[in-house]
Amino acid sequence: MTASELRQKYLKFFADRGHKIISSASLLPENDPTVLFTTAGMHPLVPYLMGENHPSGQRLVDAQKCVRTDDIDEVGDATHHTFFEMMGNWSLGDYFKKESIAWSWEFLTSAEGLNLNPALLAVSVFAGDGDAPFDEESYNLWLEAGVPAERIAKLPKKNNWWGPAGQSGPCGPDTEIFYWSGKEDEVPASFNDDHDLWVEIWNNVFMQYFKNTEGKFNLLQQKNVDTGLGLERVTAILNHCDNYQTDLFWPIIQKIEHLSAKKYLSDGGTTRSMRIVADHLKASVFIIGDPRGVTPSNIGQGYVVRRLLRRAIVQAGRLDINTKTDLNWLNDIVFVIIDIYAEAYPELAENRDAIMQAVIQEAEKFQRTLENGLKEFDKIVVENNLVKGQDVFNLFQSYGFPWELSEELALEKGWRIDRQGFEQELAKHQELSRTASAGKFKGGLADHSVETTRLHTAAHLLLAALRQVLGDHVVQKGSNITAERLRFDFSHPEKMTSEQKSEVEALVNEAISKKLKVSFEEISLTDAKESGATGVFDSKYGEMVKVYTVGHDNGEEQRNWDDIFSREICGGPHVESLADLGHFKLIKEEASSAGVRRIKAILEY
Numbered sequence: 001m002t003a004s005e006l007r008q009k010y011l012k013f014f015a016d017r018g019h020k021i022i023s024s025a026s027l028l029p030e031n032d033p034t035v036l037f038t039t040a041g042m043h044p045l046v047p048y049l050m051g052e053n054h055p056s057g058q059r060l061v062d063a064q065k066c067v068r069t070d071d072i073d074e075v076g077d078a079t080h081h082t083f084f085e086m087m088g089n090w091s092l093g094d095y096f097k098k099e100s101i102a103w104s105w106e107f108l109t110s111a112e113g114l115n116l117n118p119a120l121l122a123v124s125v126f127a128g129d130g131d132a133p134f135d136e137e138s139y140n141l142w143l144e145a146g147v148p149a150e151r152i153a154k155l156p157k158k159n160n161w162w163g164p165a166g167q168s169g170p171c172g173p174d175t176e177i178f179y180w181s182g183k184e185d186e187v188p189a190s191f192n193d194d195h196d197l198w199v200e201i202w203n204n205v206f207m208q209y210f211k212n213t214e215g216k217f218n219l220l221q222q223k224n225v226d227t228g229l230g231l232e233r234v235t236a237i238l239n240h241c242d243n244y245q246t247d248l249f250w251p252i253i254q255k256i257e258h259l260s261a262k263k264y265l266s267d268g269g270t271t272r273s274m275r276i277v278a279d280h281l282k283a284s285v286f287i288i289g290d291p292r293g294v295t296p297s298n299i300g301q302g303y304v305v306r307r308l309l310r311r312a313i314v315q316a317g318r319l320d321i322n323t324k325t326d327l328n329w330l331n332d333i334v335f336v337i338i339d340i341y342a343e344a345y346p347e348l349a350e351n352r353d354a355i356m357q358a359v360i361q362e363a364e365k366f367q368r369t370l371e372n373g374l375k376e377f378d379k380i381v382v383e384n385n386l387v388k389g390q391d392v393f394n395l396f397q398s399y400g401f402p403w404e405l406s407e408e409l410a411l412e413k414g415w416r417i418d419r420q421g422f423e424q425e426l427a428k429h430q431e432l433s434r435t436a437s438a439g440k441f442k443g444g445l446a447d448h449s450v451e452t453t454r455l456h457t458a459a460h461l462l463l464a465a466l467r468q469v470l471g472d473h474v475v476q477k478g479s480n481i482t483a484e485r486l487r488f489d490f491s492h493p494e495k496m497t498s499e500q501k502s503e504v505e506a507l508v509n510e511a512i513s514k515k516l517k518v519s520f521e522e523i524s525l526t527d528a529k530e531s532g533a534t535g536v537f538d539s540k541y542g543e544m545v546k547v548y549t550v551g552h553d554n555g556e557e558q559r560n561w562d563d564i565f566s567r568e569i570c571g572g573p574h575v576e577s578l579a580d581l582g583h584f585k586l587i588k589e590e591a592s593s594a595g596v597r598r599i600k601a602i603l604e605y
């Protein structure tokens with residue numbers, strides 16, 4: 001069965017059971033400041049899991065594009081990817097465990113579905129702890145479906161609980177389904193999820209809790225089902241091959257074989273390099289070609305694409321592909337990738353020229369700096385065989401070396417690199433790195449002109465005032481600031497009243513009239529959190545953050561703030577004092593998307 005047949009079969013199976021097929025959301029989340037990319041099918045659906053009405057109803061089914069970079073170092077083995085597709089069926093306050101488990105089992109084992117041998121399947125359920133009880137209902141439902149007790153493992157939260165990692169959000173116990181990928185006659189009678197040959201293929205989350213920022217679990221107003229079935233993995237299982245030998249990858253691998261005159265699986269190093277080239281270029285094509293796509297840069301999502309592309313180029317070099325004088329190899333591979341997905345994701349073909357251009361430009365940029373960087377690398381002085389984080393950062397900053405490249409060069413000399421030190425330097429030096437790396441949180445400054453900067457500071461005042469007037473549930477969802485006006489998205493379930501609007505305006509103008517000072521400190525994420533700063537507390541790039549405070553400042557080195565009006569994690573830039581901010585005026589307050597309001601405001605002089 002090909003991947004597109006599997007995709008279609010899955011969508012149809014659930015459409016026949018009352019689910020509306022919805023298309024994949026963008027890979028770049030619009031209103032979620034907590035992640036850089038859509039990492040699971042549930043991300044774009046969070047407002048609906050929390051109770052907003054979905055325009056397509058309460059039963060949905062989709063195949064969602066996802067990018068996860070947490071495991072980027074694992075890519076190169078047979079199963080890890082940065083880009084993958086997750087198929088999912090959703091109940092938004094409709095059916096729950098009974099139907100979810102019965103349908104999953106039916107889809108996997110019936111002729112209408114995948115016809116998998118039930119003797120090769122096993123499941124796990126949540127064992128229970130202080131936050132939530134043992135999921136006895138799921139356990140019994142699996143027994144009813146015919147799964148023998150010894151193939152049902154009861155596991156703790158670490159294994160059988162799903163929710164956005166380390167943050168607040170909807171979550172709940174899950175039940176996972178595993179497939180025995182070893183020889184049929186060697187399948188163990190009992191199930192142990194530590195065994196490598198048991199591969200997790202499907203995760204059904206019974207999302208009925210909300211984890212708040214204090215880590216407390218409260219019941220959601222509705223019970224939801226969120227399931228995730230990995231397209232790449234299941235295609236591989238159905239075809240008895242590894243993920244890279246499925247039709248989602250094989251044409252790319254063949255192209256790489258041709259370009260390198262090497263064979264996949266001929267030796268470990270070759271195989272790993274081929275997989276990295278295939279995986280990283282595919283992810284890059286999807287990120288650049290997304291309707292909200294980004295091109296390589298030094299911050300946030302753009303930095304991820306840069307890293308993916310440069311890692312791919314380094315690995316292609318290892319395969320002896322001529323990456324120096326001729327960039328056609330990149331075009332060739334990008335073509336193949338777009339072809340594979342032409343039907344499922346037509347946006348790629350539509351954006352073909354832009355994708356090619358971005359990829360080639362990045363490769364050219366990388367090449368120009370590579371040689372100089374290599375010379376620079378040879379000048380590095382190391383102590384105790386450890387390359388300092390600062391040196392790795394300088395190579396990145398000046399020559400665009402992904403840290404992986406420095407690491408490889410270091411390894412050749414028997415050295416190691418201080419990766420943590422590198423990440424700290426990166427966080428410290430990249431203006432906006434924190435906010436941009438944490439998503440689209442504050443991506444929206446049109447320029448750094450005086451007017452734009454003033455409005456940026458005004459946006460901080462606005463957030464603080466909104467939280468005072470409407471409550472602490474208000475968080476920033478996005479902003480777009482030009483020299484003329486600011487646009488600000490924030491979470492709030494209903495239209496603001498005119499009294500609330502006047503109150504917000506008055507609070508901001510009062511702060512301005514007090515000529516409060518603005519300044520920033522670089523402190524650890526933990527300290528920032530403890531000091532009550534607002535902002536995004538989840539980051540991939542190190543621990544130091546910039547926190548801007550607006551208040552009375554005694555001006556001494558040992559700061560003594562009083563009358564703090566606003567305190568926010570932010571990359572800047574901001575004015576130093578509110579003295580010349582003018583008069584703040586709300587122009588418009590309207591709905592932006594489910595649970596999100598949008599304000600337009602100006603400063604008048």
Ligand code: SER
Nearest residue numbers: 040042203226227228
């Ligand atoms: N959200 C769950 C996961 O990502 C199920 O879709 O595994």
